[in-house]
Amino acid sequence: MSSVENEGSPVYLGIDVGGTNIKIGIVDDAGHPLAHGKIATDHQRGAEDGVSRILAFAKSLLPQAGVTWEQIRAIGLGTPGTMNVKEGRTLHMPNMSGWDFFPIRSHLEAESGKPVMFLNDGNAAAFGEYWVGRGREYDSLIMITLGTGVGGGIIIQDEPVHGDHSHGSECGHIVIDTSPDARVCPCGQAGHLEAYVSATSVVLRVTERLEAGDSSSLKMKLDEAGEFSAVDIATHAEQGDALAREMIIETGEILGRGIVSMMHMIDPGIVVLGGGMNFGGMNSAIGRIFLETIRYMVRELTFPVLAEDTIIDFATLGSSCGFIGAAGAARKQFGKTS
Amino acid sequence: MSSVENEGSPVYLGIDVGGTNIKIGIVDDAGHPLAHGKIATDHQRGAEDGVSRILAFAKSLLPQAGVTWEQIRAIGLGTPGTMNVKEGRTLHMPNMSGWDFFPIRSHLEAESGKPVMFLNDGNAAAFGEYWVGRGREYDSLIMITLGTGVGGGIIIQDEPVHGDHSHGSECGHIVIDTSPDARVCPCGQAGHLEAYVSATSVVLRVTERLEAGDSSSLKMKLDEAGEFSAVDIATHAEQGDALAREMIIETGEILGRGIVSMMHMIDPGIVVLGGGMNFGGMNSAIGRIFLETIRYMVRELTFPVLAEDTIIDFATLGSSCGFIGAAGAARKQFGKTS
Structure with a gap:
């Protein structure tokens, strides 16, 4: 210009x-x-x-x-x-x-x-997607940002949900597991969404399975490099590793359940997934499986009108x-x- | 006038x-x-x-x-x-x-x-409490209405959260239990708040305990009348029945966990409890124990600023x-x- x-x-x-x-x-x-x-x-x-x-x-x-x-x-x-x-x-x-x-x-x-x-x-990122990104055609939006942690933003009719004490839109900290053995979130509380679906948490969940003796090509990566990342999990899943695929699907299922709780509070036009941890996003088969798993879980667990009409998709603004x-x-x- | x-x-x-x-x-x-x-x-x-x-x-x-x-x-x-x-x-x-x-x-x-x-x-009731009831001094409010079912309303800065598909503020249908044995909600889905804390659900939870052999003065009521209500549970708890008290406290704990999820999305100034199922509300010792249990659970599970500042109280407009x-x-x- x-x-x-x-x-x-x-x-x-x-x-x-x-x-x-x-x-x-x-x-x-x-x-x-x-x-x-x-x-x-x-x-x-x-x-x-x-x-x-x-x-x-x-x-x-x-x-x-x-x-x-x-x-x-x-x-x-x-x-x-x-x-x-x-x-x-x-x-x-x-x-x-x-x-x-x-x-x-x-x-x-x-x-x-x-x-x-x-x-x-989190609300700034959500406002970007709402204004000119994936959510630009909708009147309300929830954005969940998957990275090292889990962030979020909620926009309703042009207004970010700041909260009365600046703690609105903390989508990573809704409670998705109330069982006694619920995972502990970095914030210190148990059962929060972030404790299951952040990149850190996904790596931890896979590591636990490896330590329990599950076979996976990620085991060699762990033994050689001393660590692996969520990107490695996606790569190994693409290459056919069964455990990596299973854990990505499980992550989608957990996230889908959390999204349903959010939808039943806000009922947004669209739920957008942002952040670096998307298992390759739309550019990879496993990223698309991750998204379809979330969509399936939401459709299974929400009301008919919302199952029919609420859009769930990756963010577009990066x-x-x-x-x-x-x-x-x-x-x-x-x-x-x- | x-x-x-x-x-x-x-x-x-x-x-x-x-x-x-x-x-x-x-x-x-x-x-x-x-x-x-x-x-x-x-x-x-x-x-x-x-x-x-x-x-x-x-x-x-x-x-x-x-x-x-x-x-x-x-x-x-x-x-x-x-x-x-x-x-x-x-x-x-x-x-x-x-x-x-x-x-x-x-x-x-x-x-x-x-x-x-x-x-x-639900949003109409919430707007009443927001405008001239318990929430009149706050900029945002969540109201949870406990009755035969569980209703809800959310008001943020004068605006009810209608939702994009008129399914906003469905506070009874957030997921609070993702375990395989989660209770089924009247809406058909498992693990929703309503399946635990509605009057119907509380009576069912107590009935199950009686059927499992727990002793309680409610057993006689059940045998005589063929049924009992949430009001009966409150009455028996007031009279010292241990199971009735335990179940009311458990109900407060479950509700507190659900409220924390809602607070981390909306961060309202106040959470108001309305509806007929309040175990006597502020006029009864057991009603006050119910409220204090919810408050305790919320303080335990939320962020420090919200634990300090977010008000949880009964509605006032009836x-x-x-x-x-x-x-x-x-x-x-x-x-x-x-």
């Missing part, structure tokens, strides 16, 4: 803060990223330093985006960890303690001179969904013209 | 349709019922006949309410069963098939000449919450002035 096309129209700066990198993009009014990139989080340098580097990097993107700083109408900022959305403060930030308990919204507003929409990174969604949430709050 | 006070100010007609009765009330702009009563549903006479009788009864309330028909700005209508909220139609109505598949909103609008807000009865909430939802949609 040339600078002439963008001249004068409002654009939004989207920021997606993670423990390792901060993704930053300039997004136009239709949700297209005009320019984007990332910087190292280096959280130990502190949040004030982080904000300075974010804004310097954002300004360096302006020529490529073909817009002026004045055209940036508002900024959207998504962060992980616990936070106080109403007061615009971070609380405890796992793996990035240098940003703990910081008045990030007011500081970013003061440094940038722009209004800032501050939200949970790792850009966080900054695009943050920009979109800022547009909704401060600049939406349509 | 005299007619002079109400003269000219907008009021709302609230209608809460149930399988046995239809509760009807005229509610002022502050949420006070000016006059209310109920008529028999007599569903077999059909929905058109029902609407005629509703409107005739509503008009008969006008003198007592001290308002004119012209002052009624809008009508709120809550119905049970499945529905299409967007299209304003009932679908399948359990126990009142005479109202099945009826374009209730447009028909009521045509017959009354007033705009009609149509919503699920059986009026449905028509008050329907009126309130109509006010929000068509007439809210503040």
Whole structure:
């Protein structure tokens, strides 16, 4: 897109803060990223330093985006960890303690001179898929992000479910197993969805089966390398390993049951699966089996109307969904013209 | 309130349709019922006949309410069963098939000449508690209605969660047990909250314990009367029966676990327990033990901020919450002035 096309129209700066990198993009009014990139989080340098580097990097993107700083109408900022959305403060930030308990919204507003929409990174990602991704045709969406942990976001009629105490949309922490031998979640509680379907949890579940003596080509990988990943599980499943396939299907079944609970609370138009742990997604046979297993389980366990009509699919924006969604949430709050 | 006070100010007609009765009330702009009563549903006479009788009864309330028909700005209508909220139609109505598949909103609008807000009865009740009941000081609320079944409603920032397919807020149908021996819900699926904590389910759980040989004063009641109710369980628990007390506490524990799942999706300011099955509520020692058990379980299983701040309490509006909430939802949609 040339600078002439963008001249004068409002654009939004989207920021997606993670423990390792901060993704930053300039997004136009239709949700297209005009320019984007990332910087190292280096959280130990502190949040004030982080904000300075974010804004310097954002300004360096302006020529490529073909817009002026004045055209940036508002900024959207998504962060992980616990936070106080109403007061615009971070609380405890796992793996990035240098940003703990910081008045990030007011500081970013003061440094940038722009209004800032501050939200949970899971809701930012969900807003991206809702605005211009897989959910763009729907009025409400649940996004479940499968990675090292399990994140989530819920959008109902343009509004992220922030929660009254900034703990809304914690889809990884619904209880899916109340039995005495339920798995323990990294959050400390038992039976949460994350304790079963995060990449970490899937590797652990497979490891337990190997230790119990189940045969699998993953055993050799474990013996040689000392470890294996969820990607390895997908690879071995593709190559025909029975245990790897079984565990991927079991993961889909568990996730399907969790999604049903969520659907019966929210009844969204679509449930979107994001994050890196998708066993190859639509590009692999086993990824498609994973998705079809989830869909089958949901159809089996939900009400007829929802079994018929609720869409379950992979996300489409990839790792850009966080900054695009943050920009979109800022547009909704401060600049939406349509 | 005299007619002079109400003269000219907008009021709302609230209608809460149930399988046995239809509760009807005229509610002022502050949420006070000016006059209310109920008529028999007599569903077999059909929905058109029902609407005629509703409107005739509503008009008969006008003198007592001290308002004119012209002052009624809008009508709120809550119905049970499945529905299409967007299209304003009932679908399948359990126990009142005479109202099945009826374009209730447009028909009521045509017959009354007033705009009609149509919503699920669970969301109507929740809106009542949110507007002027126990939840009036909060920005979001989950209401769980414990009766023969388990209903629910969710309000986030003034908006009921209707769902994309009118299946939002089905709090009774979240999955709380995924074990192979999970109880089967009346909806046909296994492991739903309703299958454990409805009055019907609690009686069944106690009956199973009696059949297994557990001693309890309820055994004599069962042998004499051929049945017992959730109210009997509360009475016997008050009188010191150990099994009755144990089962009420177990019910509180199960409900607490379900509430935690809901809280981690919505993070409301308050969770309100309504409906007839409350083991006596705040007026009885065992009712208070039931509530404290739920609170304890939630505190044990949720995040620190939510354990500290989320309120869990009984509802306050009793059986009026449905028509008050329907009126309130109509006010929000068509007439809210503040």
